[in-house]
Amino acid sequence: MTSFPQLSAEEASSYLWPPFTVDPASLQDFRTRILNFYARYGRKFAWRETNDPYHILLSEVMLQQTQTNRVAPKYALFLSLWPTFRDLAGAPLDELLFHWKGLGYNRRALNLRKSAKMTEAWGWTIPSDPELIASLPGVGKSTSAAILAFSYQKQAIYLETNIRRVLLTCFFSDREQVKDKELESLLALLLEGVDDYRQWYYALMDYGVLLKQLLPNANVRSAHYAKQGRFEQSNRQLRGQIIHLLSDTGAKSSDELMRILAHFTGERIEYCLSQLCTEGFVQETDGVYRIPRE
Structure with a gap:
């Protein structure tokens, strides 16, 4: 169990809970369990120690379909080479792509630099305006919500792979073809009892990582699930x-x-x-x- 080495197999199994419902008492029970798990076993990452919009965008783009152990050194490297949006905007494309090697999906690096150039109009930062955030190239609903929640502590619906796994496992265990709209509605209900949105989403993600280690992939029951195509010779x-x-x-x-x-x-x-x-x-x-x- 590489992500939670301090958690024994017996302790890990104790975090497989009975299904929850959407009544207020059950929702509160779920919140309490998730936050207690995070308080004991939450993972530490450099991007969780900052609210700088540049750092948040950089980490979110790097983390798309990429494991944290590959992202951590690249995140540190990029901040050492290009500490601000202004620096990244001036990065030569060949250097950017050279250092991006190992993260895959090179289009993300190109969009990241384009986004950095756009922030000049906003004083080399990203404002807390959802419409402006959504105008950044390659920034979808999930990344936009991450910037709002992690940089500005704004209530936003952040649905990514690990969070989707948690909700499907804990609230939709007997359902197939569950649509994201249902999961987003559930997240909105859960947020009504949350004070710290950053901590809440980090806790959900970490519990999702634990579930990935313990159970078959619940995300296959999402209506939006698509198996990734073969990479070799593609x-x-x-x-x-x-x-x-x-x-x-x-x-x-x-x-x-x-x-x-x-x-x-x-x-x-x-x-x-x-x-x-x-x-x-x-x-x-x-x-x-x-x-x-x-």
């Missing part, structure tokens, strides 16, 4: 390899890329190069591809 893998090659070793012709990436077909390499150029990750000049440097 276009996602190929795009990542192209970006890493260009950011690690410099510009390459298409012939060089095809020779290095010979385990992929030339047609797929050309297709991915075209995509990456269209999206702004890669620039082509006279048949030579490079990460653009502004």
Whole structure:
């Protein structure tokens, strides 16, 4: 049990509770149990020790579909290289992608830099205006809610993978195809008895991590569940390899890329190069591809 090494198997099993209902007494019982669990076993992360909107956005973007043990060193590295939105806005794209390596989904890094540039209009920060937050590229409902709750202690519906697992396990154990709207309504009810939104959501997430270790994946019962496609030999893998090659070793012709990436077909390499150029990750000049440097 790597996430909670201080919790024995017997102690962990004691945190598998009977189903809860939405009546006030049951909701309060659930809140109390969750917060007591967090008080004893809550995890410590650097991004939980700050309310800086830049730090919160950076951590939330990095944590999307990425394990915390991979994020923690990258989070520290990025803050050492680019301590503020202003610094990140000026980061060369090739350097940004080079240091992003290992986190996957390179589009997130591109959107992060675009967001940093947008914050210049707001004094190099993110205001607590939901509409402005939602205007940031790649920022959806979950990330927007995280900024509101974690930076500004505002009541917001933050539904992410681990929290969804908790609600499905504790309140919808006999249901299939549960829609997020139902879970969001339940979260709104639970928030009515919460004073510290940051602590509450951290507690829910940590309990969700414990449930992941103890039970089959409850998220398969979500109406929005989609199994992730195979990564090996996928276009996602190929795009990542192209970006890493260009950011690690410099510009390459298409012939060089095809020779290095010979385990992929030339047609797929050309297709991915075209995509990456269209999206702004890669620039082509006279048949030579490079990460653009502004």
